[in-house]
Amino acid sequence: MKINSAYYWGAAAKKQDFPAENWPEIILVGRSNVGKSSLINCLLRRRRLAHTSNTPGKTCLLHFYAINDSFFLVDAPGYGYARVSKEKRRQWAFLLEPYLEKRKTLLGALQLVDMRHPPIAGDEVMVRWLKSKNLPFIVIANKCDKISRGQQPRHLEMIRSRLDLVPDFPVISFSALKGQGRDEVWQYLKSWLLL
Numbered sequence: 001m002k003i004n005s006a007y008y009w010g011a012a013a014k015k016q017d018f019p020a021e022n023w024p025e026i027i028l029v030g031r032s033n034v035g036k037s038s039l040i041n042c043l044l045r046r047r048r049l050a051h052t053s054n055t056p057g058k059t060c061l062l063h064f065y066a067i068n069d070s071f072f073l074v075d076a077p078g079y080g081y082a083r084v085s086k087e088k089r090r091q092w093a094f095l096l097e098p099y100l101e102k103r104k105t106l107l108g109a110l111q112l113v114d115m116r117h118p119p120i121a122g123d124e125v126m127v128r129w130l131k132s133k134n135l136p137f138i139v140i141a142n143k144c145d146k147i148s149r150g151q152q153p154r155h156l157e158m159i160r161s162r163l164d165l166v167p168d169f170p171v172i173s174f175s176a177l178k179g180q181g182r183d184e185v186w187q188y189l190k191s192w193l194l195l
């Protein structure tokens with residue numbers, strides 16, 4: 001995929017702040033710290049376009065990145081961070097549920113999981129939800145650079161079984177750090193975007 005332009009469109013804390021429904025959108029979902037923002041930078045080959053951090057659970061915003069003046073990648077706030085207040089959890093649901101339920105231009109989702117660990121309850125809930133909505137999605141097992149190649153199939157199988165995914169469902173070994181899996185993810189994005 002040739003990236004001619006990529007810029008930060010802005011953030012939204014509520015529906016009124018979302019961009020107009022003109023371009024297709026692909027959302028990244030996953031637990032805090034799994035590497036959603038890093039994955040956006042990796043896909044776009046930009047070092048610091050999406051903000052990454054080591055302090056999860058701080059803000060509850062959807063961040064929109066405009067690509068080639070034709071579609072958005074949407075960075076969602078992470079879930080599953082233990083030390084987050086009830087109020088923050090409410091904000092998360094208040095922002096994300098209506099977006100996922102009603103957004104007309106939402107084309108698909110990238111569900112990130114941490115390859116090192118079994119999926120958490122939040123991952124299971126999210127995947128069940130994506131399935132129930134028939135929204136196209138793939139699972140990306142990020143941080144594969146932390147697992148030896150020999151161990152990776154076992155981890156992928158564990159993820160597949162915990163998330164109750166059929167044997168040929170796409171679960172991609174990915175490293176936002178090293179760029180592994182990048183081309184494969186783009187193949188799916190392009191097929192959704194009809195590029």
Ligand SMILES: Nc1nc2c(ncn2[C@@H]2O[C@H](COP(=O)(O)OP(=O)(O)OP(=O)(O)O)[C@@H](O)[C@H]2O)c(=O)[nH]1
Nearest residue numbers: 032033034035036037038052053078143175176177
């Ligand atoms: N080793 C390794 N580290 C990674 C990888 N991807 C992300 N990280 C690191 O994981 C940490 C969290 O990455 P972020 O991209 O900020 O994660 P996030 O999912 O956007 O987190 P929130 O925005 O808090 O939900 C950072 O320290 C990244 O450098 C990867 O593929 N491999």
Ligand SMILES: [Mg+2]
Nearest residue numbers: 036037051052
């Ligand atoms: Mg982030």
